[in-house]
Amino acid sequence: MHTLYPCILYLLKETIYHEMSHASHYTQVGTAWYTQFVNAELAEIAAHPGANDPLNPYGPGNDANAPIIALGEAWAYHMGHFLADQRYGVNASCHIEQPGHTFCPNGTNHPHIDVLENFNPNLETDPFRWIPKGLMEDMMDNTPNETIVNDQVTGFTIGTLFNALQSDVSTVQQYRARIKSQNPVLPGGTTTTQLDNLFASYLY
C-alpha cells in the first residue's frame, strides 16, 4: 500500500497533523475561542457550499470571519507541514497541498518546508493567500535573503509560537502584539522592526 499510494498516505498524515494542531490550539485557548473559530469556518462553508466554489471552505478573507480563520489556519498549516517534515524530511513523496501545491523531493530538499517557504501571499489568484501559511516557518528559519517576503526574523521555536496563541488572541495582529509582549527580547536577535516587516510581507 505504501508503494502504491505514497501520495495518499503522505497527504493523510499531513492532514492528521494539521487537524491535531487545531486540537492543540483548542487545549491552549479553551471552548469560547474555539467555538468562535468553528462558527467562523462553518459560516464560510455555508456561504460557499459548492464543491467547485474556490472560496470553500475559508471564505474571501475580507469579512468578519477572516481574522480568526487566518490565525487558526496559519498555525495548523504550519504545524501540519512542520510535523510531516519531521516525519519524512527529504524522503517525502511529492507533496500536494490542497488545493494545488506540488513539491517533489530531489534527495536534498524538504518538500513540506518548501510548501511553507515558497508560499506567495501576493498571488492574486490564490483565494486563500490571506492565510499566512508561511509566516511561522519564516519566524523559525534563518533565510534573510528570501525574495518573496522580507524575512529577517529567526530563532523562534514551536514553544514560542504556541505560547502566544492565547484565548484573547483572535487575529494575526493580536498574535504579533502578544509575541512582542511575551518576548521583550525577541529570539535570534530579531528586532521589532524586522518582526513587523515580516508580518507586513503577509499583509498584516
Place this chain on the structure above:
Amino acid sequence: MQHTKISIIFIAIICVSAQCHKPCNESNYLFETTAKFSPQFDSIQVGDTIWLTSLIPKPVLDKNSGKTIAYENANWCSTLIISDILKFKESNRGAISDFDFSAKIGNIYSAPLTDTTNVKQISYQEYVMGYELNIAIIARKAGSYILTIPDNQYLFRKNKPKCGTAELVILNENTDKHLSLFEDVWGSLSAYDKAHCYCVKVH
C-alpha cells in the same frame, strides 16, 4: 470529555467540508516553463526597456506523469517582485514604482489586497498554440534591483478550481542572471531564488 467531543466534531466537519464534497478522480499536475529578461545587460540606463518574455506551448507537459494535457481556461499567471537591493533588509525595499510597465502580450497589473509597492501581477495570454507573456519594464530611477518571478503554486482551471490543480514552475533562463549584484552585498541566495531571480543595475 466535552472538549474531546467538540474537537472530534470539528475535525470531522473540516475533513468533510475540505475533502469529501465530491470525488476528484484527477491527479495534480506539475508544469514547468521558463522566463527570460532581455537584453541581458548587467546595467542599463534610466529610460531603457527590459523585456520579460515567456512562452508555454500547448499541450503542456505534466512532469508528474510525463504525459501532455490540454490545460485550458486556467489562471496562467504569477507575480513579478522587484526589490531594491541596497534596501533589501528594510521595510521599503519594494521598487515597483522605480519602473513603468507595459504589456505587449498578456497583462501586468496591480491587484487589491496585495503589496503593490513590491509586487505586480502578471498573466499570460492564451492563444491557439499556447500561452504567451511579453512585458516591457522601463527603468525610471537609478539603483540596483533584484527581480523575482515565483512559481504559481495554485494553477487551476476556472471551471474546476478544486480538482486537477497544478503548480506552474517558472525558471529563469538567462545565461547570466547577474546575481552577484545581490550576492556581493548580502551573500548567497537560496537555490530557489537562484533559479527564479534576475538582477540589473540602472544608471
